[in-house]
Amino acid sequence: MPEAKPTVFVVDDDDSLRRALERLLRAAGYAVEGFASAQAYLARARYHGPGCLLLDLAMPEIDGLELQARLVHDAEVLPIVFLSGQADIPASVRAIKLGAVDFLTKPADDDALLAAVGAALARRAEQLQGQARLAALSAREREVMYLVVQGLRNKQIAAQLGVTEKTVKVHRARVMEKTGARSLAELVRLVGGEGMGRPPGAV
Numbered sequence: 001m002p003e004a005k006p007t008v009f010v011v012d013d014d015d016s017l018r019r020a021l022e023r024l025l026r027a028a029g030y031a032v033e034g035f036a037s038a039q040a041y042l043a044r045a046r047y048h049g050p051g052c053l054l055l056d057l058a059m060p061e062i063d064g065l066e067l068q069a070r071l072v073h074d075a076e077v078l079p080i081v082f083l084s085g086q087a088d089i090p091a092s093v094r095a096i097k098l099g100a101v102d103f104l105t106k107p108a109d110d111d112a113l114l115a116a117v118g119a120a121l122a123r124r125a126e127q128l129q130g131q132a133r134l135a136a137l138s139a140r141e142r143e144v145m146y147l148v149v150q151g152l153r154n155k156q157i158a159a160q161l162g163v164t165e166k167t168v169k170v171h172r173a174r175v176m177e178k179t180g181a182r183s184l185a186e187l188v189r190l191v192g193g194e195g196m197g198r199p200p201g202a203v
Contacts, residue, residue: 005031008117046076082103083106085105140161144171149184
């Protein structure tokens with residue numbers, strides 16, 4: 001079965017620029033969906049495949065940073081590349097802190113834009129690989145994983161789950177093996193990147 005073509009979602013209220021971006025991205029071999037507003041993008045069904053978001057900073061009603069904040073809050077983890085009509089250092093710092101891959105100033109050079117999109121798609125590919133690895137965990141291993149990334153020690157996890165500390169160590173080792181995480185920090189990044197930092201039902 002062939003792999004799905006990556007989709008780039010372009011959100012920009014400038015119709016002519018949005019269409020130009022769509023043409024460029026299609027010519028580069030990507031599937032493209034365009035949206036004239038943040039609201040229009042939010043109205044679509046959540047996308048779980050390979051792809052990224054090319055997002056204008058200045059838009060009416062809901063701007064790019066607010067849309068990014070909403071998506072982060074809802075654990076919508078498609079990587080984002082920002083486009084801005086002017087160099088805005090505070091906005092770029094905030095966007096990068098919230099996980100944006102890049103922040104480009106319009107008119108962006110085609111090569112620079114395609115390179116940023118390529119980097120975002122590479123990050124998404126890593127996320128999808130992480131999802132597959134997390135899906136291989138048993139229910140108990142996932143419980144242990146959630147508690148590990150929250151900073152609990154083996155003894156605390158054992159007490160909370162009603163098992164022995166030795167059992168926790170076994171599950172913890174299996175979590176590290178199945179996820180491919182080489183350190184606790186890497187496991188935290190993997191779980192956080194999938195919007196899975198809390199166990200089901202947690203608020």
